Amino acid sequence: MTRIAVIPGDGVGAEVMGPTLRLLQTMNVSVGLGLVFDSFDFGAERYLKTGVALPAGQLETFREDYDAILLGAVGDARIPDGAHARELLLGLRFGLDLYINFRPCRLYAESLCPLKGKHAEQIDFVVFRENTEGQYNGIGGFLKSQTGDEVAISTEVNTRKGVERLVRAAFAWARRKGKRRVALGDKSNAIPAHQLWRRVFQEVAAEYPELEARHLYVDNLALQLVQRPESFEVIVTTNLFGDILTDLGAALVGGLGLGASANLNPDSTPLFEPVHGSAPDLVGQGRVNPMAMFLTAGLMLEELGHGAQAARLERAVARAILQGQVTPDLGGSLSTTEVTEAVLGHLEA
Amino acid sequence: MTRIAVIPGDGVGAEVMGPTLRLLQTMNVSVGLGLVFDSFDFGAERYLKTGVALPAGQLETFREDYDAILLGAVGDARIPDGAHARELLLGLRFGLDLYINFRPCRLYAESLCPLKGKHAEQIDFVVFRENTEGQYNGIGGFLKSQTGDEVAISTEVNTRKGVERLVRAAFAWARRKGKRRVALGDKSNAIPAHQLWRRVFQEVAAEYPELEARHLYVDNLALQLVQRPESFEVIVTTNLFGDILTDLGAALVGGLGLGASANLNPDSTPLFEPVHGSAPDLVGQGRVNPMAMFLTAGLMLEELGHGAQAARLERAVARAILQGQVTPDLGGSLSTTEVTEAVLGHLEA
Numbered sequence: 001m002t003r004i005a006v007i008p009g010d011g012v013g014a015e016v017m018g019p020t021l022r023l024l025q026t027m028n029v030s031v032g033l034g035l036v037f038d039s040f041d042f043g044a045e046r047y048l049k050t051g052v053a054l055p056a057g058q059l060e061t062f063r064e065d066y067d068a069i070l071l072g073a074v075g076d077a078r079i080p081d082g083a084h085a086r087e088l089l090l091g092l093r094f095g096l097d098l099y100i101n102f103r104p105c106r107l108y109a110e111s112l113c114p115l116k117g118k119h120a121e122q123i124d125f126v127v128f129r130e131n132t133e134g135q136y137n138g139i140g141g142f143l144k145s146q147t148g149d150e151v152a153i154s155t156e157v158n159t160r161k162g163v164e165r166l167v168r169a170a171f172a173w174a175r176r177k178g179k180r181r182v183a184l185g186d187k188s189n190a191i192p193a194h195q196l197w198r199r200v201f202q203e204v205a206a207e208y209p210e211l212e213a214r215h216l217y218v219d220n221l222a223l224q225l226v227q228r229p230e231s232f233e234v235i236v237t238t239n240l241f242g243d244i245l246t247d248l249g250a251a252l253v254g255g256l257g258l259g260a261s262a263n264l265n266p267d268s269t270p271l272f273e274p275v276h277g278s279a280p281d282l283v284g285q286g287r288v289n290p291m292a293m294f295l296t297a298g299l300m301l302e303e304l305g306h307g308a309q310a311a312r313l314e315r316a317v318a319r320a321i322l323q324g325q326v327t328p329d330l331g332g333s334l335s336t337t338e339v340t341e342a343v344l345g346h347l348e349a
Numbered sequence: 350m351t352r353i354a355v356i357p358g359d360g361v362g363a364e365v366m367g368p369t370l371r372l373l374q375t376m377n378v379s380v381g382l383g384l385v386f387d388s389f390d391f392g393a394e395r396y397l398k399t400g401v402a403l404p405a406g407q408l409e410t411f412r413e414d415y416d417a418i419l420l421g422a423v424g425d426a427r428i429p430d431g432a433h434a435r436e437l438l439l440g441l442r443f444g445l446d447l448y449i450n451f452r453p454c455r456l457y458a459e460s461l462c463p464l465k466g467k468h469a470e471q472i473d474f475v476v477f478r479e480n481t482e483g484q485y486n487g488i489g490g491f492l493k494s495q496t497g498d499e500v501a502i503s504t505e506v507n508t509r510k511g512v513e514r515l516v517r518a519a520f521a522w523a524r525r526k527g528k529r530r531v532a533l534g535d536k537s538n539a540i541p542a543h544q545l546w547r548r549v550f551q552e553v554a555a556e557y558p559e560l561e562a563r564h565l566y567v568d569n570l571a572l573q574l575v576q577r578p579e580s581f582e583v584i585v586t587t588n589l590f591g592d593i594l595t596d597l598g599a600a601l602v603g604g605l606g607l608g609a610s611a612n613l614n615p616d617s618t619p620l621f622e623p624v625h626g627s628a629p630d631l632v633g634q635g636r637v638n639p640m641a642m643f644l645t646a647g648l649m650l651e652e653l654g655h656g657a658q659a660a661r662l663e664r665a666v667a668r669a670i671l672q673g674q675v676t677p678d679l680g681g682s683l684s685t686t687e688v689t690e691a692v693l694g695h696l697e698a
């Protein structure tokens with residue numbers, strides 16, 4: 001039995017989670033995946049009531065009693081500066097030590113690409129974003145707060161151990177999947193501390209002579225992603241740069257409606273969440289794109305050892321896209337439910 | 350008499366500077382701009398000999414005796430991690446307190462845009478990048494260096510004064526130029542210290558009720574730049590995010606061959622440099638695109654009070670582009686010299 005903790009969250013979270021559970025249950029029944037789902041009401045309502053995004057003891061529960069966490073979206077306009085989203089998401093990522101944020105960018109249909117002349121699957125790269133350190137640690141604060149002399153400080157910290165385990169994961173994955181190239185994005189020419197990334201990258205690369213290892217400053221990497229996305233297969237980068245580059249990557253393959261994401265550590269309970277947020281402007285219209293969540297569920301199946309089912313789910317989504325069975329964000333006119341039916345149909349085909 | 354300090358620098362620096370001085374001299378003679386040029390040999394050769402990128406006392410000389418600095422490019426493969434480029438560029442930016450890094454992104458011809466369906470001048474925004482603080486301060490270092498327990502630390506510092514003067518400059522410019530919108534890019538949802546940016550932005554925006562002020566998290570901003578570049582007019586952001594977003598912006602309008610940049614402070618000696626680097630792979634072929642440097646010279650003319658001449662120069666470049674008189678990076682087959690002749694021709698037309 002495989003236990004999945006389900007956190008629909010806020011905004012469109014529930015609207016994409018419902019359909020996703022429907023798909024998973026269908027596969028569960030037809031193939032016998034042995035998945036059981038428990039729901040958790042973490043999100044804005046609870047935070048506004050209790051002031052806590054992630055209750056005490058919850059990390060232990062997830063770590064000990066669950067095989068995966070599936071999260072819809074968090075974010076609420078009533079809570080300034082995304083405080084509870086930060087607390088919940090970073091609480092899980094850091095608290096469960098999920099050091100790999102794995103974010104694929106794959107173009108399923110030429111029409112989804114905003115770039116001229118790119119055909120489908122010419123864009124197919126994965127970002128290994130560091131997920132437990134960097135500038136996401138909350139270290140820093142305000143000196144002489146709210147005065148004319150205010151100083152705002154934030155400290156980025158990367159450790160040898162943290163960088164190395166991520167870089168190793170990226171190279172190991174690249175080898176396993178038969179990829180040819182791994183690229184590092186850092187800003188070591190302006191931020192000397194990033195030289196740690198270059199050093200570790202070079203060292204690990206030396207153990208993978210069959211893989212082309214390429215270093216790019218992050219500004220150049222952003223530019224190259226637009227000019228030559230086909231030249232990337234695996235990108236490894238810092239927490240903050242990974243955040244920016246994966247939104248950029250999503251923009252190249254159809255937008256946030258398709259961005260899937262996995263937070264991984266082979267020794268912990270992984271967290272799966274789409275790249276998109278709670279999209280309050282879309283709530284209640286029944287037209288939100290559930291595909292990012294479907295693809296995210298696919299990443300979960302893969303991680304849980306159901307590679308064939310993961311591929312089947314991804315194929316079903318890809319077929320729906322190719323047949324134009326998509327929501328308005330992808331240029332279609334289908335509702336969330338209609339897209340779900342379409343994908344279900346392809347799943348069974 | 351207006352004194353210009355010229356630093357050709359490394360790599361293609363001299364190859365783009367020569368043609369630019371030719372254009373400037375032509376205008377100088379025909380219009381009587383009163384520009385005089387002094388050349389400085391700062392760059393890799395000197396750094397390798399002396400170990401110093403910017404000699405002692407040089408900042409004072411620039412501040413007191415010069416009206417502007419025109420720089421080609423710096424960077425050399427023999428110097429690891431871009432050390433002398435960092436020392437020279439950041440030495441000038443920080444040392445002269447040039448707090449505005451002004452970087453326009455304008456699409457001169459539809460064919461230069463990698464995005465589908467964007468017509469010329471649908472992309473026309475300017476980035477106000479903070480240029481004297483942020484994470485570019487070199488604060489930080491390595492603990493337990495080169496061991497398995499190494500910790501690499503880098504501290505981002507933004508001050509009320511530093512943020513406010515940049516944000517004010519952006520809004521004032523937007524008003525002066527009749528723009529309608531200003532956008533802020535920060536990452537205050539993950540980096541609480543960035544809330545200083547949001548607060549200052551809101552305050553200043555309140556003084557410009559005619560301008561639409563929009564806040565975006567930087568990841569979303571990167572995505573929106575690809576999906577809806579036409580929705581941006583003025584972007585204000587941190588030093589590091591500005592670095593990434595302006596390379597991304599350059600990618601949207603033809604690449605680094607067209608990226609111009611001005612480092613400004615009304616009370617100091619401004620520095621003008623293209624966004625591109627020394628491009629060692631292009632050296633000596635006579636095919637480097639001089640247009641980024643031409644447009645950069647245009648920004649200098651504008652700043653020196655020669656607005657009409659600045660516009661004339663930009664128009665001449667735009668005409669050459671529209672007539673396909675461009676180097677290979679823009680899809681043409683002209684040499685640097687031929688492009689220069691073409692632009693000279695349009696200048697006189």
Ligand SMILES: CC(C)[C@H](C(=O)O)[C@@H](O)C(=O)O
Binds near residue numbers: 431438
């Ligand atoms: C060379 C480097 C330090 C510089 C920067 O990061 O500012 C460059 O990328 C730029 O954008 O001018």
Ligand SMILES: CC(C)[C@H](C(=O)O)[C@@H](O)C(=O)O
Binds near residue numbers: 086243
């Ligand atoms: C909500 C925010 C804290 C988060 C991040 O920056 O990691 C989001 O943008 C993401 O990419 O998952």
